[in-house]
Amino acid sequence: MGCGSSLPDRDSRLLGRPTSENGGGQDAKNLRVKLVLLGDSGVGKSCIVLRFVRGQFDPTSKVTVGASFLSQTIALQDSTTVKFEIWDTAGQERYAALAPLYYRGAAVAVIVYDITCPESFSKAQYWVKELQKHGSPDIVMALVGNKADLLEKREVAIQDGIDYADKNGMFFIETSAKTADNINELFEEIAKRLPRPPVSSDVASQTAVR
Amino acid sequence: MAHFALNLLHNLEPKRDSYGFALRPQYAQRYREYSSIYREEENERSDKWSDFLEQLVKSSQPTSENEHEITLKAKPDEVGGDINPHRLSNGDDSSRRTFSELEVETNVVRASKGDDSSDRTTSGGTEIKEGTSPERVSEGDDSSGRNFISDITRGHNSGKELHHSEERKTRKVQRWAEIRPSLTAIEETLSSRVKKRKKMKGEQIKGNNNHLQSIEESELVDQDSSELFSHWKELEFLVQGGVPKDLRGEVWQAFVGVKARRVENHYEHLLACNESEEQDVPSAAFGKWKKQIEKDLPRTFPGHPALDENGRNSLRRLLLAYARYNPTVGYCQAMNFFAGLLLLLMPEENAFWAFVGIIDDYFEGYYTEDMIESQVDQLIFEELMRERFPKLVNHLDYLGVQVAWISGPWFLSIFVNIIPWESVLRVWDVLLFQGNRVMLFRTALALMELYGPALVTTKDAGDAITLLQSLTGSTFDSSQLVFTACMGFLTVTEATLRELREKHLPSVLGVIEERSKKGRVWKDSKGLATKLYSFKHDRGSLVEERKDTQGSDTAADEKEQLESHSSNIDELLNVDSELDSLPDLQDQVVWLKVELCRLLEEKRSAILRAEELETAFMEMVQEDNRLELNARVEQLEKEVADLQHILADKKEQEAAMMQVLMRLEQDQKVTEDARRKAEQELAAQKFEVHVLQEKYEKAMQSVAEMQKRVVMAESMLEATLQYESGQSKALSSPRAGRGQSPRSENPSRKIGLLSFGLGWRDKNKGKSNAEESSESVHNNGSPRNESDSQETDR
Numbered sequence A: 001m002g003c004g005s006s007l008p009d010r011d012s013r014l015l016g017r018p019t020s021e022n023g024g025g026q027d028a029k030n031l032r033v034k035l036v037l038l039g040d041s042g043v044g045k046s047c048i049v050l051r052f053v054r055g056q057f058d059p060t061s062k063v064t065v066g067a068s069f070l071s072q073t074i075a076l077q078d079s080t081t082v083k084f085e086i087w088d089t090a091g092q093e094r095y096a097a098l099a100p101l102y103y104r105g106a107a108v109a110v111i112v113y114d115i116t117c118p119e120s121f122s123k124a125q126y127w128v129k130e131l132q133k134h135g136s137p138d139i140v141m142a143l144v145g146n147k148a149d150l151l152e153k154r155e156v157a158i159q160d161g162i163d164y165a166d167k168n169g170m171f172f173i174e175t176s177a178k179t180a181d182n183i184n185e186l187f188e189e190i191a192k193r194l195p196r197p198p199v200s201s202d203v204a205s206q207t208a209v210r
Numbered sequence B: 001m002a003h004f005a006l007n008l009l010h011n012l013e014p015k016r017d018s019y020g021f022a023l024r025p026q027y028a029q030r031y032r033e034y035s036s037i038y039r040e041e042e043n044e045r046s047d048k049w050s051d052f053l054e055q056l057v058k059s060s061q062p063t064s065e066n067e068h069e070i071t072l073k074a075k076p077d078e079v080g081g082d083i084n085p086h087r088l089s090n091g092d093d094s095s096r097r098t099f100s101e102l103e104v105e106t107n108v109v110r111a112s113k114g115d116d117s118s119d120r121t122t123s124g125g126t127e128i129k130e131g132t133s134p135e136r137v138s139e140g141d142d143s144s145g146r147n148f149i150s151d152i153t154r155g156h157n158s159g160k161e162l163h164h165s166e167e168r169k170t171r172k173v174q175r176w177a178e179i180r181p182s183l184t185a186i187e188e189t190l191s192s193r194v195k196k197r198k199k200m201k202g203e204q205i206k207g208n209n210n211h212l213q214s215i216e217e218s219e220l221v222d223q224d225s226s227e228l229f230s231h232w233k234e235l236e237f238l239v240q241g242g243v244p245k246d247l248r249g250e251v252w253q254a255f256v257g258v259k260a261r262r263v264e265n266h267y268e269h270l271l272a273c274n275e276s277e278e279q280d281v282p283s284a285a286f287g288k289w290k291k292q293i294e295k296d297l298p299r300t301f302p303g304h305p306a307l308d309e310n311g312r313n314s315l316r317r318l319l320l321a322y323a324r325y326n327p328t329v330g331y332c333q334a335m336n337f338f339a340g341l342l343l344l345l346m347p348e349e350n351a352f353w354a355f356v357g358i359i360d361d362y363f364e365g366y367y368t369e370d371m372i373e374s375q376v377d378q379l380i381f382e383e384l385m386r387e388r389f390p391k392l393v394n395h396l397d398y399l400g401v402q403v404a405w406i407s408g409p410w411f412l413s414i415f416v417n418i419i420p421w422e423s424v425l426r427v428w429d430v431l432l433f434q435g436n437r438v439m440l441f442r443t444a445l446a447l448m449e450l451y452g453p454a455l456v457t458t459k460d461a462g463d464a465i466t467l468l469q470s471l472t473g474s475t476f477d478s479s480q481l482v483f484t485a486c487m488g489f490l491t492v493t494e495a496t497l498r499e500l501r502e503k504h505l506p507s508v509l510g511v512i513e514e515r516s517k518k519g520r521v522w523k524d525s526k527g528l529a530t531k532l533y534s535f536k537h538d539r540g541s542l543v544e545e546r547k548d549t550q551g552s553d554t555a556a557d558e559k560e561q562l563e564s565h566s567s568n569i570d571e572l573l574n575v576d577s578e579l580d581s582l583p584d585l586q587d588q589v590v591w592l593k594v595e596l597c598r599l600l601e602e603k604r605s606a607i608l609r610a611e612e613l614e615t616a617f618m619e620m621v622q623e624d625n626r627l628e629l630n631a632r633v634e635q636l637e638k639e640v641a642d643l644q645h646i647l648a649d650k651k652e653q654e655a656a657m658m659q660v661l662m663r664l665e666q667d668q669k670v671t672e673d674a675r676r677k678a679e680q681e682l683a684a685q686k687f688e689v690h691v692l693q694e695k696y697e698k699a700m701q702s703v704a705e706m707q708k709r710v711v712m713a714e715s716m717l718e719a720t721l722q723y724e725s726g727q728s729k730a731l732s733s734p735r736a737g738r739g740q741s742p743r744s745e746n747p748s749r750k751i752g753l754l755s756f757g758l759g760w761r762d763k764n765k766g767k768s769n770a771e772e773s774s775e776s777v778h779n780n781g782s783p784r785n786e787s788d789s790q791e792t793d794r
């Protein structure tokens, strides 16, 4: 009879393991997402992340060497949470050699350009192509025109961004890390577009073990 | 005094450390805890260093006792003059060359307290700088901003020009300064590394020694400074303990061999080029670097008090000069931080040559367009990690974290902005002393050793990386870090790293090749990483191996050819005067045209040849790579298959176990039930036995009673018989025959009665038997009824 009572325990442990293997809470309600930020140097990638994670804007941010990591969890209206694991990469061209290290396996790529700098827009297009070639096939891509507060200096028309994003099946938004405009919206919108893990999968695995 | 300054600093500027670098708020508390330790350490090491230098000077220059005396006792005008004449002027141009400009602020405060130089004699090392403090104090706030050696122009047209001329050495102050004499012995010994390297380059000796010779390698012993060598271990130990703040700038210069590297006037020349560049159209690459540098200037140590406008100008000049000096590197993000750091420690030109030494020797191939060495280092580091911390790496693998994600930025930034400044500087002390990147690896390994155990507890990739970032960010115990690095990983040496480099280089080249092939729109002989690389490294093997079929070497040849062509053109242009002497202008034109055609022809064929070689080599590399990848894939597949097998086995075993357990349990239940039923039955039977016994006893009692009654009845019967016989005797005694018949009757009656009694007993017995059977019928009947009712239920 002692044996009999220990059986259910063993059972629950067996069931518990697969969930922790998926990194803890990778279920339909709690998503964990690797996100990579790409784009020309100085377009404001680091500022966007700092705004999103810490709610701050530092006009004299630090140059990013290699890459830097931050994570942030948001709650959606349908009571799911999404934990973003964000890799902010260095923008200088030669660091592109290291980018695959960071975008490989990423579920989301946010490609940023500076609306006051047409060059950065073409750089963004370079990244889109690179990811289409070498990124995960089901990667969610967002195109972001940053520094939207500098309207008077705008050199990339909003329509250009929209058109390019449409053509490539990307989500598009203009943001300002400085004024915080659309920063949270950017990440919320991404969260909504994430492919959800099938709800039944967990139940299926449970019954399978039994 | 230093303590006082530090304390004040904290009160004034809690967001910055004593070097003026920003402190992250979450670490401010820990920093404050450690700052007293830093102070103690600093005092201790100042003493040790001044003792050491004293000894050194004594032993290496036994004749110049006086000079040595001067050095250590720091007669301000002597030593200061040597190091930085400006510093002693009490003019307002403070010529502050070092990072201690924060002291400026505190000095001001100190002045008002009036105890400026009272405790100045703590150590020989610090004395020198502090000797200059009082003057600075009088300058007031004005000086606080001029930390960097600003510009020549300003320095010379101001009123304190007078002070300069008063001093013995009126140099172009601030731009360049020799280090103090007490360090020259070290400088000379270590500079031999630089000279050797130069010589190697000059003679084109083949060798893949990319770095400065490490201490062990450089044959210090056979120089006449064998005495110095005897101090070597001591110096090494001192360096591991940290270089005193006030000596650091100069000691680093001695380590990197700034003096030996310096080419007089070259820096000025580079700056002049940059200025004239404004009018010319800069080359595309240079324009790009310039733009990037402009973007990065405000993002280099933002808010550092030393990086005011002059400081940033210095930084810009240095970076632009370097980009021009070495176009194979140009400018790479991260270099801005190094240049900034060096500028905080030494005059601009000194910083430039130190920078050249670090980027071109220590980190050769690191910050170039392809960042080849950087990528190779990551592979090496991962291998070392797997070797030393298999458990940790397994865990990281399990979480899906690649080691290079974390270590890449560590290596590229040489820990700047990764660990606290005190620790960065301590690591740099050792790294610059050793002359190679060994300390980079050792420090990274030490961090993993210190924080690996904590990482193993993390549950997902994000948590692991966040934790490691925050732990490394609070590595305030710089001594622990440096000693762990230096003592714990002694087997990581330049020799082992070199071996590993050779091993991993091909795969990196392969990947780069792949990328460049895909990304390339038009062919440019310069575009290939491999070629440039092999060019740089196999340059020495030029002529002899010219016919060598090896792609890399011949590619190098080709490159060399191209170069010689361009130098031909240079010559051509230089011999303008010769051309002038030619009689006819038209002849000249014709000759030039012919020459040009020939050159173009040559160039074209060279390019063609280059392309051929390129494809050949690419194929080779690809093949190589593919083989390796295939092998790896196979191996991995095998491993996966094995693991799956094991997993399946385990699962089977588990299922079997469960089944066995379940069966056991069922069996047990069944036996238990059976037992219970048996017990019940037993109880019932016992009860029945009891009842029977009682009945039996009762029956026996009644039997006994019956017998008694029978006996009584018999006796009565006898009595009656006797009475009757008595009467019949009396009546018919003469009739003897009559008397006989009743007698014969009597025994039969007697028997009848007895048999009746027995029959009753038997009958009674039979009755109890019947009762018993009826009971059992009842027992058996009730379950039947239940089952019947169940049946009806159904």
Ligand SMILES: Nc1nc2c(ncn2[C@@H]2O[C@H](COP(=O)(O)OP(=O)(O)OP(=O)(O)O)[C@@H](O)[C@H]2O)c(=O)[nH]1
Binding pocket: A039, A040, A041, A042, A043, A044, A045, A046, A047, A048, A058, A059, A060, A061, A062, A063, A064, A065, A089, A090, A091, A092, A146, A147, A148, A149, A150, A175, A176, A177, A178, A179, B299
């Ligand atoms: N006006 C305005 N300026 C911004 C905004 N975002 C960033 N900046 C400025 O742009 C500069 C560069 O931003 P970073 O975030 O450092 O750029 P980055 O893309 O991370 O650049 P790298 O690290 O070099 O790749 C910052 O110093 C800010 O001053 C914005 O939304 N509006």
Ligand SMILES: [Mg+2]
Binding pocket: A045, A046, A047, A062, A063, A064, A088, A089, A090, A091
């Ligand atoms: Mg950045």
